[in-house]
Amino acid sequence: MAQRTKLFLLHHGPLLTTMAIFFLAYFIGGRLYPAMQKPQAFFNLFINNGPLLILGIGMTFVILTGGIDLSVGGVLALTTAASAALLQLGASPALVIPLMLVMGTALGCTLGCIIHFFKVQPFIVTLMGLFFARGMAYIISLTSLSINDPFYKQLALTQIPIPFVPKAYLYIPSLVGPILLLVAVYLAFFTRFGRTVYAIGNNEQSARLMGLPVGRTRILVYSLSGFCSALAGIVFSISLLAGYGQFASGIELDAIASVVMGGTLLTGGVGNVIGTLFGVLIEGTIISILQYNGTLSSWWTRIGVGVLTLIFIGIQSLFYVRRKHS
């Protein structure tokens, strides 16, 4: 029994640590600022960090294969700008939303193909994707475009009451992240695709020798990340009712940081989508604490996220070394 517990702890250590740190951070925040004890403060984490969660889920898969996707912020911004421009031209949301999702997936697929067929490091290729997507967004419009579409407005402003919790609500777009999370858990643990992703991340050579479709899976993973970025872009443009090439600058780093905080190894093969959720929640908690404080400036978020990432990398390597020994 003790042996089992130990193994369980070793295997799920990083995830449990992440959860513990989140609860601790939230508890401290609640003690410091009683306003944070309200249920709505918790649900605000989902409302404010919806796009980040969606990006993080796509990023988790990419990082699990041992790659990285720096283009997510760019695709997000491009989606907001393109959809705002299309909506201003009078296109119907029923057309715009699928079009944007296809565009994001196609971009991701292109990046994945370049990575796979030309054997270039993912890091450089997706950097190109970032430049390209942001550049295209600026070509669409150099200024912020507002969205006046009634359907978008309705989506943005409809509150959904949370059952059993009084006076707590979510907006419709903030539901996208949690639903996507469920899909991602299914994809990661109950499909061939998910298992192949883990296999590639652990050892690409072995995965190839086992006859797993390495190339196809890798391209699919980047397409998935592109899809998630476009989805995050739609959620982002709904919540802000605007589109602009400068939106969400640096969010790729936040996404990577939350994936790392969630216990996913950047070398690939080890990790969990659920951890990413808690990584995002930790980031959200830091931001809320800073906001509730009011006197601390926003640059502390960046320093805080940097320090936390470092701590989590330390924790990870600790667990990883232990697991190798046992």
Add this chain to the structure above:
Amino acid sequence: MNAPPPLKRIRESRLFWPLAALFIILLFDAIFVPSFFKIGVQDGHLYGNLIDVVNNGAPLMLVAIGMTMVIATGGVDLSVGAVIAISAAMGAVLINPALGDRLITNDILTKDATNTPLVIIVIANLLAGTLCGLWNGMLVSRARIQPMVATLILMVAGRGIAQLITNGQIMTIYYTPYFWFGNGFILGLPVSVYIVALVFIVASLIVRRTPIGLFVEAVGINPKATFYAGISEKNIKLMAYAFCGFCSAIAGLILSSYVHSADGNNNGLNYELDAILAVVMGGTLMSGGRFSLFGSIIGALVIWTFTLSMYALGVPDKALLAGRAVLVLIVILLYSDQSRRLLSRLFDRKGARHGATH
């Protein structure tokens, strides 16, 4: 159908591609923007687009020199942009520690207008950058964190630190001697060119006249073998990152002096990407090993010639991002093994592809 050996030697030289790219861009300019080549004399110094290329490109060239060393050890430094911001913030704060308006009024009384002697400001700038580099180096060499992640941390936190130093303000610098680094001229050429030349010559001497260059390449090709050969792989890496930090700090000094201000959010924005692009274009492989400092400088020149040509054409700054992405794509495709192999096959069917370039 054998290609003659000289042609092959030129084609396989690492400098061939960057120089070809530079040539193509200049050719493009010659056809579409002839005014690009106009160089005039004003107040005893030269001006014109070509001078702007070297002056505006100087920070990138410096960062690229540092980045070359890091990439040659098989790593990468994503924090250079943040280090530039930190160095710029250091300079601005030391010149003007919140004394405010008094400095604006006597900005002509140059030497007394600063609270810290210029020498100390420069030393502090360089020291701050080198410390950041050392921190990266410690994380990579001692804590054994992947270079990309280790430097990502400073990339995220560094801009926060820069804003912490300037207290979140965009600080404008009114101290004229400080402007000399970015706007001054010696014998008609910008000061920054001389700084780049100095750093380049010193770095090349160290790298080519002492065993250090060989050590760096060895670490990049096989760190373990290097370790067993009795070379302190850790210290070589530490040195490379510290040097990169040092170079970024000089770049920060020149940049803040050029724009007369320090802005934690925008100083050195996207420099990490441009620097990597310059290094890769210059023929240094991302996987480490053989490197070429001169190639990286040419790479930086290509980027800035391209950028300024586009400005001359009237392309807005922000829309240029997409253009640069296309540039990256071309570079990636040219440097990938697949297209190399294809080229080799096209040029000589005998198929001598790898190795033996010297």
